[in-house]
Amino acid sequence: MKGEVYFPREDSILLRDCAQMLAKGIVAEMGSGTGFVLQGICDRIECGIGLDINSDAVRFAEEESRKIGCKNLYFFESNLFSFLKDYKIEFKEGRLWISSGRTGKIFDFILFNPPYLPDEGSDVALNGGKRGIELTEEFLKEAFDFLKADGRILLISSSISNKGLEDFFDEHLISHRIIKDTRLFFETLYCYELSREKL
Numbered sequence: 001m002k003g004e005v006y007f008p009r010e011d012s013i014l015l016r017d018c019a020q021m022l023a024k025g026i027v028a029e030m031g032s033g034t035g036f037v038l039q040g041i042c043d044r045i046e047c048g049i050g051l052d053i054n055s056d057a058v059r060f061a062e063e064e065s066r067k068i069g070c071k072n073l074y075f076f077e078s079n080l081f082s083f084l085k086d087y088k089i090e091f092k093e094g095r096l097w098i099s100s101g102r103t104g105k106i107f108d109f110i111l112f113n114p115p116y117l118p119d120e121g122s123d124v125a126l127n128g129g130k131r132g133i134e135l136t137e138e139f140l141k142e143a144f145d146f147l148k149a150d151g152r153i154l155l156i157s158s159s160i161s162n163k164g165l166e167d168f169f170d171e172h173l174i175s176h177r178i179i180k181d182t183r184l185f186f187e188t189l190y191c192y193e194l195s196r197e198k199l
């Protein structure tokens with residue numbers, strides 16, 4: 001399953017705006033696409049790791065980041081967290097180290113603008129699963145394994161498919177608050193801040 005590289009839309013802008021308000025330290029972005037979100041915060045964070053299942057997107061984001069001089073961003077092909085489970089990533093002395101093993105709880109922030117449309121064919125940039133939230137649920141089951149204890153997740157969700165997502169947060173003891181929304185004529189987009197600590 002592969003899709004087109006996802007070029008930034010309103011959902012990308014919402015995530016970038018929220019990341020520009022809050023993100024700091026060592027940041028991972030799941031489904032980094034063109035790298036638009038990380039590139040918008042590269043001068044306020046120590047290091048950004050972009051992960052995407054689409055190898056064309058990974059190449060695009062690398063080239064674009066080099067062109068605009070974001071030297072602290074790194075992009076890897078990964079099916080959700082597979083890359084971080086296969087390799088140990090560390091950020092020390094101003095550079096990224098990759099060795100064999102598994103990455104620990106190193107991230108201050110993990111960002112995700114997931115595919116959230118229900119059953120939208122085979123395009124991995126759009127199809128979030130039968131209810132539109134299955135991929136997001138898979139992401140959330142693993143994300144806290146890589147997040148510092150006081151770390152935060154910034155997650156985009158849409159009124160088209162977010163029924164059930166707040167129930168999932170409650171069932172899995174995930175504190176949540178909406179930090180910004182964007183109303184479009186056919187849907188409302190939400191940016192959630194999530195944590196295992198009380199928000």
Ligand SMILES: C[S@@+](CC[C@H](N)C(=O)[O-])C[C@H]1O[C@@H](n2cnc3c(N)ncnc32)[C@H](O)[C@@H]1O
Nearest residue numbers: 006012031032033052053054079080113124125
């Ligand atoms: C809605 S697009 C967002 C792209 C970019 N972050 C932005 O905001 O413009 C979703 C991205 O998630 C990626 N993706 C889909 N399934 C994935 C998976 N299982 N693991 C990693 N990335 C995935 C897609 O390739 C796509 O780049």
